[in-house]
Amino acid sequence: MSRGDRCKDDSLEDTRIDSGIDSYRPTLQSEDHREPSGDLGGARDKYAVEERVDSAYGSSSITADSLSEIVQACSLSRDAEEQSHELCEENPLTSITEDGDTILHLAIIHEETHIAQELIQLFPKEVLDIQNNLYQSPLHLATYLNLTDVVRELTRKGASLELQDQDGNTALHVACQHGQKECASAMTRDFSYGSLEPVLKIQNWRGLACLHLAALNRKYQLLKLLVKKGADLNVQEGTSGKTALHLAVEMHDIPSVRLLISGGANMNAAMFNGCTPLHLAVGRQDIIIANLLFQAGADSMLRNMEDETALDLADANDDILAVFPFDDIQISGRSVVLS
Structure with a gap:
């Protein structure tokens, strides 16, 4: 196997912590938010963010089909302070379904924006x-369904942005994965x-922060928004230590690479195995991105855990080597710089 192949597929070496871009594939699939993803018994004990705050709510035979009748029967006064004193367990407004949904969850699920x-x-x-049985808050559901007005009202009222669902995603994670820019x-x-x-530092159970999901899903407007809001562009995902720039390079995503470079991302950030974005670009024979990184100041002489520089991975590829200065030479396979 050539040296250049070593950073082309990060999963080839048993000693590599990096599992490669394929480990993120499940996050790219659109799943129905109402479908459980297996037994949550152990996951809830391990990952519950905080105690449920629904102790005043009682189980009920309330169903989604009865939502309209319930809403019509309840006086939805805008005088929240007065109305809240009248709420009791017999009131449908204080009941939850077997799935853990409140009447607010149901109104959002049925996209009854005015009622919500x-x-x-x-x-x-x-x-x-x-949060319901899937640990989804009303804000999670409103974001899934792209109900911008409901998201806005929830945020104004102080709904938490830090709550995580059964997959560890916050509502902002959901927006970044599905491209809900307005939400x-x-x-x-x-x-x-x-x-x-x-909020931006929170990682889901796959170790991905919002920035990683926006990069993986090529959501450029969301990447711009996160940069504008001060996201740490060098935050590492939890499985192999990749930054958003590493992920963009792996996907040959030139627009994201340009955006992250202009935003101030560290081009010499190292994964857990020591590979920089330049190592990945050269290993994948991506001349355009390798040139972008090098011209922006990426260091071609940094070594990964296998003591290889980006030049070592070029494997005498003249097109790749043309990206680097002509005063770089190799002696016994090692790059040296003439002084």
Whole structure:
């Protein structure tokens, strides 16, 4: 096997921590948000972010089909303070379904935007953050369904952006994965540069932050939004230590590479195996991206854990070698720079 192949497929070596781009494939698939993904018993114990805040809610025979009748029977006063004192366990507004959904969850699921907005004004913040059996908050569901107005109202009322569903995704993760740019803008509008840092650092159970999902799914508008909001462009995903720039290079995604470079991403960031974005670009024979990185200041002499530089991985490919300065020569397969 040639040296150049070693960084083309990061899963070839048993000693590599990196499992390659294929390990992210499941995140790219569109799954129905109502379908459970297996037994959650152990996952809930391990990953529950905080105690459920629905202790005042009682189990009910409420069904999705009865939503309209329930809403018609309830007085949806905009005087939330007065109405909240009247809520009791017998009131359908304080009931949950067998799936853990409140009436607000159901209104969002059925895309009853007006009813959802009325309920948001009615309920206190604690109710807005109730999570169903899939650990989805109303904000998660509104984002899945791209209900921008509902997302905006929830955020204004103080719904938490840090709650994670059964896959560890926050509502902003959902927006970045599915390209819900308007929803992402609505939920981050009132946050100044850098104030979203705690949310943007959250990783799902696959080790991916919002920035990683936006890069993996080629959501350029969301990448721009995250850069504007002060996302750490050098945050590493949890499985192999790749940054968003590593991921963009692996996918030969020139627009994302340009965007991340212009945003100030560290071009010499190393994965857990020591490979920089330039190592990956050269290993994949991507002349355009290798040139972009090098012209922007990437260091071609950095060595990975196998003591290889990006030049070592060029494997005498004249097109790749033409990217680098002509004063670089190799002696016994090692790159040296003439002083």
